[in-house]
Amino acid sequence: MNIRIFGLxxxxxxxxxxxxxxxxxxxxxxxxVKVADTEIGTKFAFKxxxxxxxxxxxxxxxxxxxxxxxxxxxxxxxxxxxxxIDTAFEVGGFEGELKKEVVVTTDDPAQPPIHxxxxxxxxxxxxxxxxxxxxQVGEPAxxxxxxxxxxxDDPVAVTAAVSSRETIKAAVREITAGKEYxxxxxPAATDTKVLGLVRLETDSKYPRYQKRLVFFxxxxxxxxxxxxxxxx
Numbered sequence: 001m002n003i004r005i006f007g008l009x010x011x012x013x014x015x016x017x018x019x020x021x022x023x024x025x026x027x028x029x030x031x032x033v034k035v036a037d038t039e040i041g042t043k044f045a046f047k048x049x050x051x052x053x054x055x056x057x058x059x060x061x062x063x064x065x066x067x068x069x070x071x072x073x074x075x076x077x078x079x080x081x082x083x084x085i086d087t088a089f090e091v092g093g094f095e096g097e098l099k100k101e102v103v104v105t106t107d108d109p110a111q112p113p114i115h116x117x118x119x120x121x122x123x124x125x126x127x128x129x130x131x132x133x134x135x136q137v138g139e140p141a142x143x144x145x146x147x148x149x150x151x152x153d154d155p156v157a158v159t160a161a162v163s164s165r166e167t168i169k170a171a172v173r174e175i176t177a178g179k180e181y182x183x184x185x186x187p188a189a190t191d192t193k194v195l196g197l198v199r200l201e202t203d204s205k206y207p208r209y210q211k212r213l214v215f216f217x218x219x220x221x222x223x224x225x226x227x228x229x230x231x232x
């Protein structure tokens with residue numbers, strides 16, 4: 001066999017042993033938040049591949065709502081050794097479908113930063129339509145309404161509606177006890193621009209669902225023109 005070809009074959013065979021890296025079992029994971037959850041945790045398991053030890057130099061999150069660290073704070077791992085990165089997500093006031101990312105960097109220049117992704121589904125307790133009320137400067141100072149519907153089986157009462165502006169009055173009306181409410185918002189006048197919110201207070205037993213916000217705006221900006229319809 002040609003010596004040069006033989007040398008290349010040996011080099012390729014040895015290459016995996018010369019490289020070090022972290023190999024994660026499931027770099028993308030999903031979680032569904034329960035109504036009572038204030039925090040959820042996820043474990044990202046990994047193993048050191050190659051023939052060299054690996055040092056994790058940074059575990060970076062991009063939101064104060066996410067914490068991430070290795071088990072016991074260990075950052076250096078031997079060849080073939082396994083480890084786990086624990087993540088914790090604080091639910092707070094989030095709702096809907098979210099993606100949160102954690103980036104892991106090692107001392108191996110051949111390994112690019114590793115992106116771990118947590119896909120989170122957070123059910124809502126309320127359906128609020130719309131979430132913002134808008135008046136144009138100079139239009140009649142008529143009341144506008146918001147419909148609040150309680151989702152799920154547990155009843156929740158809207159107990160108060162507090163406006164952030166004295167010139168904007170807010171009142172809530174019960175339609176179906178524990179299930180459906182109507183918020184009425186009325187400006188004293190619309191001659192000047194105003195920006196503010198109405199804080200809805202509820203009797204939910206879960207703190208993160210005890211307040212909801214509806215925004216209002218008196219603006220001099222013209223509403224966007226509707227898109228032209230295509231013609232046949």
